[in-house]
Amino acid sequence: MSAPENYGFDLDGFISRERFEKMREFLRDKETPCLLLDLKAVEKNYDELVRTMPYAKIHYAIKANPHEKLLKMLVDKGCNFDFASVPELDMIMRLGATPDRLSYGHTIKKSEHIAYAYDKGIRLFATDSEDDLKRIAKNAPGSKVFFRLFMECSGADWSLSRKFGAHPDTIFQLIQMSKDLDVVPWGLSFHVGSQQRDIGQWGSAIASCRYLFDSAKELGITLKMINLGGGFPAPYTQPTAPLEMYTKEVTRFLVEDFPDGMPEIITEPGRSLVGNCGILVSQVVLKSKKDTYNPHSWLYIDAGKFGGLYETIDESIKYPIYSEKTGPTGEYIIAGPTCDSMDILYENTKYVLPENLEEGDRLYFLSTGAYVNSCSLESFNGFKPPKVYIYDED
Ligand SMILES: Cc1ncc(COP(=O)(O)O)c(C=O)c1O
Structure with a gap:
């Protein structure tokens, strides 16, 4: 057989055996599915980003993981935040972030939500369309705006293209338009796609x-900021x-393109701050074979697409899965517990796990800190989302 994309994973490269054992002990009596968030791992990621991009203001994208304890820890560390909705704004302000540390980074927003954010003191907004720009001018007069560029997102495991951003000629028109509106054209933003493998995309x-x-200079406008997105x-x-290779290259691109001094960044x-801070624990519900000659077994587990493993859509994000059992292995198709046939996690990608x-039996999905608890349905088909626990030990 040619080398297939088969994954069943050891812990190496993801978490130390010692730390994993402590967490496994913590999780031993917890009902599955459940998710453990390691706050120390987030702190470490944050510190590394500050160290490797000391010139940048970090605005954590709340949507990746809005757990209150995680947010509070980041608030206390001095992090800034990007919010996308009124509930995210309310939560982060309640946890102590002042409006000067916040940006409204969503380009699709209702007038009343812009007005609400303005009323709370928000003065930094993203935009990518004429209507939205006019809404900001009307409902948040005098605010700074940054214009989001369309990106192809090739090279990313989770694309954010098509829906967001505008092409450079449209952005130019928006910048021009902003001269006659009550807003401050402040900068530009982009998102090269999540889990981007090609560092050249930032270039x-x-x-x-x-x-x-x-x-913009030719219009008499000096832009002052670039938002590099996620x-x-x-x-x-x-x-x-x-990460250090990414930040080094991005810094080089910035220095080369702005030799007279970088704008505000x-x-x-x-994902990069919280992805590796989560371990989702699931149990095997059922194992079955659909026909005698097929070498693959189906493994149905108690966590699925509607219960946090949403980024397995199109098998985009392939989580490392650790099993406590050992012995001969087989190739599995893995599916969630609900009555929907969409709820198949991995079918093209076969995971190699003990026969x-x-x-x-418990399966540990590593690196489930991003877009898992934030992407769980409350109770589809009666199946509860994973209960979240916090691990804050050294
Ligand atoms: C505007 C914006 N900024 C940042 C992020 C975070 O991106 P990532 O998780 O790839 O770091 C997202 C993700 O959807 C986003 O939409």
């Missing part, structure tokens, strides 16, 4: 920013370059 995006900075990776089954990490798995 072309920053070059587009340079071009638009120059074009896109830095978390560790999943397919290895990526280390914002970065909006989500002797049976009802009740």
Whole structure:
């Protein structure tokens, strides 16, 4: 057989055996499915980003993981935040973040939500359309706006293209339009796609920013900020370059394109800050074979697409899965517990796991800190989302 994309994973490269054992002990009597969030791991990621991009203001993308304890820890560490909705805004302000540390980074928003944010003191808004720009001018007069560029997102495991951003000529028109509106054209933003493997994508995006900075100058407007978005990776089954390589290259692109001094730089990490801080624990519900000659077994587990493993859509994000059992292995198709056939996690990608798995055995999905608890349905089909626990030990 040619080397297939088969994953059943050891802990190596994801978490130390010692730390994993402590967490496993903590989780031993917890009902599944459940999710453990390791706050120390988030802190470590945050500190590394500050160390490797000391010039950047970090605006954590709340959507990646809005757990209150995690947010509070980041508030206390001095992090800034990007919010996308009124509930996110209310929560982060309740936890102590002042409006000057917040940006309204969503480009699709109702007038009343803009007005609400303005009333709370928010003065930094993203935009990518004429209507939205006019709404900001009307409902948040005098605010700073940054214009989001359209990105192709090739090279990303989780694309954010099509729905967001506008092409440079449209952005130029919006910048021009803003001269006659009660807003301050402040900067540009982009998102190269989440879990982006190709570092060069930041290079072309920053070059587009340079071009638009120059074009804006011709209109008499000096743009002052670039928001680099998210896109830095978390560790999943397919290895990526280390964070430090990303930040080093991005810094080089910025220095080369802005030799007379960088503008203000914002970065909006989500996945790279919290991805590796989660362990989702699931149990085997049922193992079955659909026909005698098929080498693959189906493994139905008690966590699925509607209960947090939503990014398995199109098998985009391939989580490392650790089994406590050992022995001969087999190839599995893995599916969730609900009555919907959409709820198949991995079918093209076969996971190699012990053959002797049976009802009740635990499977540990590593790197489930991002877009898991934030993407769980409350109770589809009566199945509850994973209960979340916090691990805050050294
Ligand atoms: C505007 C914006 N910024 C930042 C992020 C975080 O991106 P990532 O998780 O790839 O770091 C997202 C993710 O959807 C986003 O939409």
